[in-house]
Amino acid sequence: MKYINHAHTQKRMNIRLLKNAVAKTLFFLATLFGLIVLVALIYRVVTQGVHWIDMDFLTNRLSTDPEKAGIYGAVIGTLWLMAVMAPITLILGVGTAVYLEEYARKNRFHRLIQTNISNLAGVPSVVFGLQGLTVFVRGMELGAVVLAGGLTMSLLVLPIVVVAAQEAIRAVPQYLREASFGMGATKWQTIRNIVLPAALPGILTGVILALSRAVGETAPLVVLGIPALLIPVPDSLFDKFTVLPLQIYYWTLDSALVREYANLAAASIMVLLVILFLMNSIAILIRNKFQRRF
């Protein structure tokens, strides 16, 4: 007597294996989809923009004439924005992280700040822009200047820096702190001489990644009211400014009127992507080179 119908089992097994093979291919194709889009996007931008990139494009100021227009002002504006953000995010981010990791007792207040930071990270950037418009641009009557933009962007990326700094500080092993205390160092001396130097690569990586996020961010600055006008190159904190993403935005919008603007936008995108690529490479380099495993 046969308990197992071999032909039937064989058939079922084949179907199950076929399903598995089909699913595997499908999952693989889904994964490839991202790669294909990335290639299409870069191909599209490069073919449209590459002929427009030359020294004149990089060193000329803004102009309504597509042939003469350059992005010098926008690049300088981007650098100004970074110069304002770097110290602010470093002090606020590291200060908060040190307080949370080293000083704060694990009580309700600690949880409040922690929850607050993770929720702040989820607030849409356009809302930060509106907040910046209300407080910095209108409330403090700064206008849409470098300082207002930098402060708004600093608050926007603060959660990223805090979380990165917290992780870096947490990765410093406890025995280093204990050794320092054992030598008679005070808490602050330990933090300053032992914890922060050991956590520095992680912190710097976080700050650079946060800056690169801000460099690509457009919405808050549009909301701050940075106009599409020809803005002179800024040379102080209280000058009006523009940045690359904004320039891309206005050129893309106006490409319906002047077709060459789309090419300018593509060329600016190439410059922006190169800047972001460099910043991310530096961050990865710092992480790989100086990150010590304990």
Next chain:
Amino acid sequence: MALEKVLERGKENFSVRNWIEKNRRKATFSNIFEKMIPKILFVISIISVLTTLGIIFTLLFETIEFFKDVSFISFFTGTTLQPLGPNAEFGILPLVTGTLMATGIAMLVAIPIGLMTAVYLSEYASERVRRILKPVLEILAGIPTIVYGFFALTFVTPLLKNFIPGLEPTNILSPGIVMGIMIIPMVASLSEDALSAVPKSLREGALALGATKLEVTWKVVVPAAVSGIVASFVLAVSRAIGETMIVTIASGSSKNFTFDVTQSMQTMTAYIVEVTGGDAPAGSTLYYSLYAVAMTLFVFTLIMNLVAQYISRKLREEY
């Protein structure tokens, strides 16, 4: 050395008492400093809380001003948004439908592809393939949204027009799709984390019973990781609702109340960009409407984020 110093000091009227006194003063100073540091850091860490409170209170106060001009009910049930002109009407529904349409389309792209990517990377891919594909996803996640906006307007819309002749030059379909592509890496990476956290023993148990890899994945691993996966979906929704530049560029600014994806629609975020870009005079209803819309947006995303946190905290199974 120290002795020499002491002897040196001995020439001027040196006394041990003075010396101790001096050292004590120095110690007091560094003691004060030591006690000041936590207070300074405390003040710094309060700034993040103040930012949140600042956002909430600005939105709240200006929204209250808005509701002095426009009734609460007509704002939330009005299907016409006509912010300019003498017959201004402020109904938020066109913006809400625009936002939900864009989000819905984005999720149709991001959720299946993101989840399949996560499954492939976590269950099927060899270490070598993973090492190539993961950085690609990270690059995709790091591209600024303005670039995606440009891509949607100048590439995806013309491409779609080949298949859908009735497509308007600005429409909600193309930015929705591109937004979905932008969110894929987020869904993929969060879901993959959840899948990888499922212990190997569960997979081995199922494999030993004769299940195929697909059956192991679909009937054992995915259900075990469901809280993390769902949380990643919810976060993706929140991200899509808050996304600004793609829709601003590629979906135009018509405040249509419609469900036709080939038409131009405006999202809440795009409305904020449009009105602030037009420099609304402070104190006008138009100006206050910004805050009412932003408040709605803020509440939407906040709820989504809280739900995601709740799901991943409460529904997580510990192994």
